[in-house]
Amino acid sequence: MPENTRSPLALAALATVAIRGLDVIATRPPRQPGTDFDVVGVMDAERRRWIVRAPRTAAAGAALEGEVALLEVLGREVDGGALRFQVPRPGGFAPLPEGGRAMVYRELPGTPVQVGSLQPGPGLAARLGRALASVHELDPGLVADAGLPTYDAESYRQRRLTEVDEAARTGHVPAGLLRRWEHALENVALWRFGATPVHGDLAAEHVLVEDGDVAAILDWSEARVADPADDLSWLFAEAGDEALESILEAYALARTESTDDHLGDRALLAGELALARWLMHGVRARDGQIIDDAIAMLGQLEVDLAGATPIGHVEPVVEPVGAAEDYAEVYVEDDPDGADDPTTDGVRDQRASTGGATQSIPGDDSDTAELRAAELRADELRVPDYQRRAVPRGHDDTPTVQLPPQSPEEN
Secondary structure, eight states, rough: OOSOOOHHHHHHHHHHHHHHTTOOEEEEEOSSSSSSSSEEEETTTTOOOOEEEEEEEEEHHHEEEEEEEEHHHHHHHHHHTSSSSSSSOOEEEEEOSSEEEEEEEEEOEEEEOOOOOOSSTTTTTHHHHHHHHHHHTTTHHHHHHHOOOOOOOOHHHHHHHHHHHHHHHTTTOOOHHHHHHHHHHOOOOGGGOEEEEEEESSOOOGGEEEEEEEEEEETTTTEEEEEEEGGGGHHHHHSOOOHHHHHHHHHHHHOSSSOOOHHHHHHHHHHHHHHHHHHHHHHHTTTHHHHHHHHHHHHHHHHHHHTTTTTTTTOOOOSSOOHHHHHHHHHHHGGGTTOOOOHHHHHHHHHHTTSOOOOOOOTTTHHHOOOOOOHHHHHOOOOOOTOOOOOOOOOOOOOOOOOOOOOGGOO
16 A cells, blocks of 8 residues: 555645645545546635645655656746746745655636547647657757756667566566567667657546647656657557647657657557556555556456457568569560660650550551550559558557558569
8 A cells, every 4th residue: 555645635835834824725636546646636725726735655755756756847838938838837846754845736627528429620639749759859968957867779779678577576567578678678679769758657537628629738757858659659548540630740749859650669668567666666665556556457458459459569561473584684685776765765664664564466567566565564553652640549450561462463
């Protein structure tokens, strides 16, 4: 069990200590109870609403101190326009008997985003993508200066490997999941990214929306410089395919970094590894209920992923039969006299573009017949888009590449 828990009335009393003259007249439960913090909402005599957050453990207390330092920096970024949503602004602090302190801040407007209800297009989905991109565009030095953890791509991959090893030692992680995760973590091609500032613990209750826009992002105690995919994992798990496409498109357009081909793969992995971290939270807290909950979810995840494509797997590209260059070479050899003829050059170009040779037409050996044959051949060929990929989400086992059946002409 957590080391310390406090009732709403005890938290309200902390608010009156943190802010001199505050007259609390009502309390209400928080939107989403946390596991590391006791949180409550209070209303004062002037009808203003406040949030009280008190750490339950020493580790949570240390995280709160880092968050307080970061919130000061983020507040300046909001005021300067780099961030177009609000963040908590600490209004006061109250010391705790066991050490550390509780933070009190004004409640921010908005309601938790309903990810499953997001619609594709330029509305809230796109604005959410741009909001996340603005966080990842911040200077990493701002986070480092606040004393929060900083990782590069390789050190973060090693951190993830350590997390998997720790979870494996409990004996509660199915072998199939361990193989899947280890395969993704050992594929270094997936882990070539530029580390950015990340929130680190995004979920629907931490993102408040109002009037069709992102109004505020809360609870920055897990912020760090790390993998930007971490802040997208919840969206891959909960958003519809078309809405996710809108989020990712707006996100990519708002980033100055080059395209990260494996951002989605790592986001998918991060969502799965969240269950392993939940298990380890229960183990460290010696909370049997959390452990049982994590074991059940891990078992269901293994069932859901049965037969799924490995994370980061890409089907090999199948080349069409007969490369265009081969046809061009054969044509030049068969018709050396026409090599410099602009008319025959046009036929050669059409052959190269269609991947096939011209067909002879009985009784007509003119250049026009050659061109007609090349055009007919071009109409017959339908080269599939071998690079088409489905947008991964959740635990979907849809192959990343779909190849249409070959026509007889392609065999």
